[in-house]
Amino acid sequence: MSKNANRIKGSKSDYVLDAIVLTITAFVIIVTLYPLIYVVSMSISDPLSASRGEVILFPKGFSILSYKKAMADDAIWQGYANTVWYTVVGTISSLAATMLGAYPLSRKSFVGRKFFNTLLLVQMFFGGGMIPTYIVVVKVLGLYNSRWAMILPALTSAFNIFIARNFILSLPEELLDCAKIDGASEFRIFTNIIIPLSKSVMSVLTIYLAIGYWNSYFPSVLYHGDSSLHPLGMYVRKMVIQNSILNMGDDAMGGMISAESLLSSLQLKYTVIVIAVLPLLLIYPFFSKYMKKGLMVGSIKG
Amino acid sequence: MKTKTKTNEPQVKIGLNFWQKMARDWQLWVLSLIPLLYLILFRYLPMFGVVISFQDYKMGAPFIGPKTEWVGFDHFIRFFKNPYCWRYIRNTLSLSVLSVIFIFPAGIFLALVFNEIRIKKIQSAATTISILPHFISVVVIVAMLRNIFSVDGGLVNKVIVSMGGEAIDFMGASEWFRPLYIGSGMWAGAGYAAIVYTAAIAGIDPSLYEAAKIDGANRWRQLLNITLPCILPTIATMLILRIGSLMSVGYEKVLLMQTGSTNDVADILSTYTYRIGILDGQSSYASAIGLFNSVVNLILVISANKVSAKLTESSLW
Numbered sequence: 001m002s003k004n005a006n007r008i009k010g011s012k013s014d015y016v017l018d019a020i021v022l023t024i025t026a027f028v029i030i031v032t033l034y035p036l037i038y039v040v041s042m043s044i045s046d047p048l049s050a051s052r053g054e055v056i057l058f059p060k061g062f063s064i065l066s067y068k069k070a071m072a073d074d075a076i077w078q079g080y081a082n083t084v085w086y087t088v089v090g091t092i093s094s095l096a097a098t099m100l101g102a103y104p105l106s107r108k109s110f111v112g113r114k115f116f117n118t119l120l121l122v123q124m125f126f127g128g129g130m131i132p133t134y135i136v137v138v139k140v141l142g143l144y145n146s147r148w149a150m151i152l153p154a155l156t157s158a159f160n161i162f163i164a165r166n167f168i169l170s171l172p173e174e175l176l177d178c179a180k181i182d183g184a185s186e187f188r189i190f191t192n193i194i195i196p197l198s199k200s201v202m203s204v205l206t207i208y209l210a211i212g213y214w215n216s217y218f219p220s221v222l223y224h225g226d227s228s229l230h231p232l233g234m235y236v237r238k239m240v241i242q243n244s245i246l247n248m249g250d251d252a253m254g255g256m257i258s259a260e261s262l263l264s265s266l267q268l269k270y271t272v273i274v275i276a277v278l279p280l281l282l283i284y285p286f287f288s289k290y291m292k293k294g295l296m297v298g299s300i301k302g
Numbered sequence: 303m304k305t306k307t308k309t310n311e312p313q314v315k316i317g318l319n320f321w322q323k324m325a326r327d328w329q330l331w332v333l334s335l336i337p338l339l340y341l342i343l344f345r346y347l348p349m350f351g352v353v354i355s356f357q358d359y360k361m362g363a364p365f366i367g368p369k370t371e372w373v374g375f376d377h378f379i380r381f382f383k384n385p386y387c388w389r390y391i392r393n394t395l396s397l398s399v400l401s402v403i404f405i406f407p408a409g410i411f412l413a414l415v416f417n418e419i420r421i422k423k424i425q426s427a428a429t430t431i432s433i434l435p436h437f438i439s440v441v442v443i444v445a446m447l448r449n450i451f452s453v454d455g456g457l458v459n460k461v462i463v464s465m466g467g468e469a470i471d472f473m474g475a476s477e478w479f480r481p482l483y484i485g486s487g488m489w490a491g492a493g494y495a496a497i498v499y500t501a502a503i504a505g506i507d508p509s510l511y512e513a514a515k516i517d518g519a520n521r522w523r524q525l526l527n528i529t530l531p532c533i534l535p536t537i538a539t540m541l542i543l544r545i546g547s548l549m550s551v552g553y554e555k556v557l558l559m560q561t562g563s564t565n566d567v568a569d570i571l572s573t574y575t576y577r578i579g580i581l582d583g584q585s586s587y588a589s590a591i592g593l594f595n596s597v598v599n600l601i602l603v604i605s606a607n608k609v610s611a612k613l614t615e616s617s618l619w
Contacts, residue, residue, distance in 0.1 A: 053460040101337030128348025129592030186329035215439030240445040
């Protein structure tokens with residue numbers, strides 16, 4: 001192996017470089033993971049230890065009391081259910097819209113190609129901004145307190161459409177010609193050739209869209225007065241950031257002693273954070289390959 | 303089809319006029335209907351809606367109608383006469399300039415460091431872990447930030463107190479807002495920013511390194527004299543593009559981090575637009591501020607792209 005040869009020949013300074021590189025890498029990994037591990041540790045530690053600040057990295061004692069408390073609140077389940085709905089419906093809708101835009105754009109002979117392309121490019125650099133968009137969504141389209149307000153305002157993007165289009169462009173053109181000669185309609189070409197062959201770009205887009213929807217909460221700030229439509233992010237925002245967690249534990253647990261609930265309200269915040277971030281942490285190891293790939297696709301274009 | 307014109311039936315196809323082509327492509331139009339409708343409804347209608355910046359718009363009225371009251375540039379003048387106007391602009395620019403100074407080089411640095419890891423498994427693990435925070439929602443990031451830096455019971459203050467120091471109200475102190483914003487931004491974004499440079503490094507011709515090795519260059523020299531110069535065009539492009547978005551700082555994270563007492567540094571153009579427009583319902587005034595921001599952005603992007611095209615021969619369009 002050339003690597004080994006390199007190592008044997010390597011001078012002293014190469015080892016110094018290795019040492020520096022590994023030290024920095026270790027530092028980066030620790031700094032990245034520390035807050036995440038700490039948050040998890042806080043949430044599962046003994047409530048007393050957690051509130052006394054005895055937890056430094058790993059859990060002190062073990063208790064799932066705060067999970068019981070958090071899960072006794074219906075609103076968190078509502079938030080979860082809504083987030084899952086937005087993620088599933090949003091991802092499917094966005095993926096469909098993106099592919100539907102990408103295929104016609106990939107057809108060099110399509111008479112509307114230039115028009116479509118221009119529409120996509122112009123809006124990349126200039127937009128109406130928050131207020132006119134708000135007026136369109138709320139007043140013109142009447143989407144206030146509608147689930148679709150989470151999905152439609154950012155249904156697709158020029159960036160995603162261009163990524164998918166570039167992928168379709170890389171498919172062999174002969175396939176299309178053959179299908180045409182056999183008399184296939186554009187619809188058939190799209191559903192029976194383009195979609196099955198675009199699985200790899202679609203899987204990357206799916207992961208990105210799904211994470212985007214999972215994390216999305218701001219449309220809900222703008223368009224949802226009805227809290228039964230709020231995604232999980234809104235719940236985290238309300239509980240942890242707007243600090244309304246104190247009363248919640250009491251209501252949920254009924255007969256809890258208030259001093260104790262006050263103590264563990266701190267822990268409850270960490271628990272809510274863990275509940276919100278856990279699905280991502282669980283799927284990440286399996287999808288990280290796709291995610292890196294997606295980043296590459298994006299970066300090459302940039 | 304154009305592609306077939308060379309072979310069998312040239313005259314027939316070339317002769318298609320515009321409407322015949324439209325008729326021929328009707329199926330493609332049907333396919334692109336949904337994305338086109340989306341663009342028109344959610345991107346171009348709001349774009350047209352910026353006309354309310356020049357009106358006294360009443361919620362619910364059409365953008366342009368018989369009752370429209372045009373006020374010209376009144377809202378813009380009002381904004382520039384606002385004593386806080388420069389504060390919003392300054393705060394917006396501070397956050398993005400600080401991001402460029404700290405987060406931008408961090409990505410390059412990480413890519414270079416990770417590239418020098420000779421054990422493939424560690425390299426891949428380090429990359430994977432460093433990208434992870436990019437996918438964590440901003441609500442969760444700010445929630446963690448607020449808890450860990452909290453004045454009562456936060457980890458950082460526990461450590462400060464245990465070392466004999468005085469607890470600091472990080473989230474409520476103006477001087478800590480920017481360090482926390484940038485720090486958490488770096489935590490969340492440095493690994494992600496590194497990706498584009500990692501891709502650029504992967505594209506460097508390996509023969510360069512081999513030649514250098516034969517000439518006796520050690521890895522320091524290879525890093526400084528091959529890797530770094532080779533990714534310089536990518537760095538330049540990314541930097542120029544980044545400068546193009548100097549005036550567009552997202553409101554989501556800043557809104558989540560605002561505590562009221564930090565508003566002298568944490569109020570930026572986009573959060574001000576949100577507060578005035580959505581919470582106070584002054585649509586026209588807020589829209590005017592948004593329009594001002596968009597126009598400045600547009601000018602920055604276009605100039606950045608011009609510079610990029612000149613210097614590095616790569617541009618967005």
